[in-house]
Amino acid sequence: MKRVVVGLSGGVDSSVAAYLLQEQGYEVIGLFMKNWHDDSVTISNECPWLEDSNDALLVAEKLGIPFQTVDLSEEYKEKIVDYMFKEYEQGRTPNPDVLCNREIKFDVFMKIAMSLGADYVATGHYCRKGIIENNGEEVYQLLAGKDDNKDQSYFLCQLSQEQLSKALFPIGELTKPEVREIAAKLDLITAEKKDSQGLCFIGKVRLPEFLQQKLQPKEGIIIEVSSDADIFNETTMKFSNEEEAFAFESRNRDYTNERGKVVGKHQGAHYFTKGQRKGLNVGGTKEALFVIETDVEKNIIYTGQGSSHPGLYKKALFIKNEEVHWIREDLSLQPNETMEVMARIRYRQPLQKATLHQFENGMYVVFNEPQSAITEGQFVAWHKDDEVLGSGVIS
Structure with a gap:
């Protein structure tokens, strides 16, 4: 029997993944990852990891598989949280879920699983794994999940061949309703449980408060740039090669010399991201304001009206x-x-x-x-x- 460690998150997807592996004849061990200690920034009384680890334990008992909790909060803080703060500070917007899969689930967690003698690590992701041969060598494919509504292959887009070789995605061929149906038939406590929101394995976090722990608020101005501003009237440029043309297409526009108008104040440009609409607290515009650029050095947010504004x-x-x-x-x-x-x-x-x-x-x-x-x-x-x-x- 091949041994599989399943990352039991306390949700319905990983619960059904564990059951399906059992049915396929694997020896299954359930492991819950505790990635967070600081409940001061999680929303309301949702102390997610306690409830989730209890649900994961009940699922493991129901399926009759060994279960334990591993505390990865130190690694999570170092590899995910500290990285997030650094990125926001520089005016970039990180994706913690993609990183969590690359750095935590399929790295730190996978090493723990291998130390328990596991052949594979399985998760409740809606994606599939393919294996093809290329010049006599096995090549692993990351394929979209069968459920178009739930396909989560994007979150695994940073995995390597080595990580994929040891990964299993048991629910990739199923749709969400089918997964819930299986859980209901088995009478699993997670059958009706709502999908988790928010940061990977932390739960719902109030992002501004979370960021304010490290990034101090500092007041700045919000400038609105008109959609017919000079900066958008680009005359046909002449480029000496494709690379130059693409560099021009992909550049960030510099709004410093545009005559925009000040429409409000904010508490820190590093809390905002391009395309953001909520949280600007500026009223009286015909269409909703969107962030089109942030300048963290000068602490200015540039905005434009409407989702078709050329600055977006x-x-x-x-x-x-x-x-x-x-x-x-x-x-x-x-x-x-x-x-x-x-x-x-x-x-x-x-x-x-x-x-x-x-x-x-x-x-x-x-x-x-x-x-x-x-x-x-x-x-x-x-x-x-x-x-x-x-x-x-x-x-």
């Missing part, structure tokens, strides 16, 4: 070489090579047609259509059909 849109983004990650290393591009792909810049965004252009110092992802709120620090993931080939941090 760009056709290209850049990834530094060290931030380009191929799951399918055998398909990685060499300088001056291109690849047509489908790509997304955030979870649940419908896939968009794009072309990857690899140059000496990094890669440009150039979209067929302009994309709204391309945000530094977030991940772009690229696909061929239902396979995630790679990803990168937007720089």
Whole structure:
């Protein structure tokens, strides 16, 4: 019997994953990850990990599998929380869920599982794993989950071949309603439990308060930039090569010389992100205000009215070489090579047609259509059909 350690989160997905593995004849061990101690910033009385670890324990008892809790809060603080603070400080917007999978679940947690003699680690992610042969070697594929509504392959877009080789995703072929049905038939306590929201394994966190622990509030101004400002009237530029053209397409606009009008105050530009609409607390505009740029050095937020404001849109983004990650290393591009792909810049965004252009110092992802709120620090993931080939941090 092959041994599998399942990350039991106290939710319905990982509960059913554990059951399915049992049915497939694996020896299953349930492990709950405790990643958080500080309840001062979690919302209301939702002390998520206590309730979740109890639910995970009850599921393990019901299934008759060994269960234990591992405390990874130190590693989580160092690898995820400290990283988040650093990124926000620099005016970037990190994605803790993608990082949590790469650094915690499929690294720290996986090492613990292997030390328990496990052959595999399994999670309740809605995605699938494929195995193909290439030049006599096994190559692992990360495939989208069968349930289009729940496909979570984006959150695993930073996994490596090594990590995928030891990963199992038992519910990838199922839809959410099917998973709930199985849990209800088994009379599992998690059958009707709502999906967790908020940070990976921390639960609902009030982000501004969370950030304020480290990043001090400092008052600044909110400037509104008109959609017909000079900065958007770009005359046709002449570029000596493609790389120059893409660099221009992907640049951040500099609004310092635009005659915008001051419409309000904020408590710190580092609390805001491109495309954000809530939390500006500015009234009296015809259309909703959106953040189009933040300047953390000068502590200014630039905004524009309406979701079609030209300041929100760009056709290209850049990834530094060290931030380009191929799951399918055998398909990685060499300088001056291109690849047509489908790509997304955030979870649940419908896939968009794009072309990857690899140059000496990094890669440009150039979209067929302009994309709204391309945000530094977030991940772009690229696909061929239902396979995630790679990803990168937007720089």
